[in-house]
Amino acid sequence: MKLALTIAGSDSGGGAGIQADLKTFSAHGIYGMSVITSITAQNTMGVLGIEDISPDMVYLQMKAIFEDLYPDAVKIGMVSNEDIIKMIAKGLKDYNVKNVVLDPVMISKSGSYLLKPQAVEALKKELIPLSLVVTPNLMEAGELIGKEVKSVSDMKEAAKKILDFGAKTVVVKGGHLTGDALDVFYDGKEFYEITSERIDTKNTHGTGCTFSSAIAANIALGHDLVESIKRAKAYITGAIKHSLAIGHGVGPTNHFWNIEIRKV
Ligand SMILES: Nc1ncnc2c1ncn2[C@@H]1O[C@H](COP(=O)(O)OP(=O)(O)O)[C@@H](O)[C@H]1O
Ligand SMILES: Cc1ncc(COP(=O)(O)OP(=O)(O)O)c(N)n1
Numbered sequence: 001m002k003l004a005l006t007i008a009g010s011d012s013g014g015g016a017g018i019q020a021d022l023k024t025f026s027a028h029g030i031y032g033m034s035v036i037t038s039i040t041a042q043n044t045m046g047v048l049g050i051e052d053i054s055p056d057m058v059y060l061q062m063k064a065i066f067e068d069l070y071p072d073a074v075k076i077g078m079v080s081n082e083d084i085i086k087m088i089a090k091g092l093k094d095y096n097v098k099n100v101v102l103d104p105v106m107i108s109k110s111g112s113y114l115l116k117p118q119a120v121e122a123l124k125k126e127l128i129p130l131s132l133v134v135t136p137n138l139m140e141a142g143e144l145i146g147k148e149v150k151s152v153s154d155m156k157e158a159a160k161k162i163l164d165f166g167a168k169t170v171v172v173k174g175g176h177l178t179g180d181a182l183d184v185f186y187d188g189k190e191f192y193e194i195t196s197e198r199i200d201t202k203n204t205h206g207t208g209c210t211f212s213s214a215i216a217a218n219i220a221l222g223h224d225l226v227e228s229i230k231r232a233k234a235y236i237t238g239a240i241k242h243s244l245a246i247g248h249g250v251g252p253t254n255h256f257w258n259i260e261i262r263k264v
Helices: 018-029 056-067 083-096 117-130 138-147 154-165 207-220 225-241
Strands: 003-011 032-044 047-052 073-076 101-102 168-173 179-186 190-194
Touching: 003 018, 003 056, 003 168, 003 207, 018 032, 018 207, 032 056, 032 083, 032 101, 056 083, 073 207, 083 117, 101 117, 101 207, 117 138, 138 154, 154 168, 154 179, 154 190, 190 225
Parallel strands: 003 032, 003 073, 073 101
Antiparallel strands: 032 047, 168 179, 179 190
């Protein structure tokens, strides 16, 4: 059995965060574990409140896992504040964690800050250098490099700059572009454009969480990084295609077994 860990915030509505990650791990046949950084009261319409877990408790959860159930891959999502970021970095170093997928979550689709704006620098300094792959969306890539990212050529420029912060590889997600759903992967040598059809739906809550945890799941299964990203792209495309029109706002992606994997 392969094991994967998500270090992220809880979404009470089940569409994003820890809940989306664990559903994604299960759909890949992976045993999922969690380190909860923050609890959000959230549904398809928005975030009603946020309560962060103490940094010591974040570290204790990591200790509990790494000293008994060492994961094959780790996904990091909402990290909320600088003290939590520093504690996660300490845990990753103490336990020599390698296969880290970092989704630099900053603002929910509904507009709530999931990372304190003053903590962006800590994220860049402490967590990016410990990551195998960083997966910003257009807005997050722009915040990281201090310049708007609006086109495929901007995405490539951003990927290069984020690599300079110490990331080993970067996927800049183009979910918020128009036209095909095109993401850019950069490994320091080559650029890859990973494209799928754009699905016409408003129900895209949790797309970034689902995509990054699917990359982690595929790494845990033993696939190389390019193959893991390709498979994750197929998975998120299926999860959006089958997304759920539940609740009164932006419905969530849907996770299901026996998903068809095809080249995109
Ligand atoms: N409507 C859509 N149709 C197909 N793929 C999409 C759609 N929206 C987002 N994606 C894909 O979902 C993944 C997550 O991207 P994105 O939505 O930009 O992340 P985030 O949730 O962090 O903003 C990317 O692979 C992106 O291309
Ligand atoms: C607890 C929590 N973590 C992360 C997010 C952001 O998730 P994402 O997949 O980017 O989806 P949207 O918020 O953009 O729908 C979240 N909302 N909550």
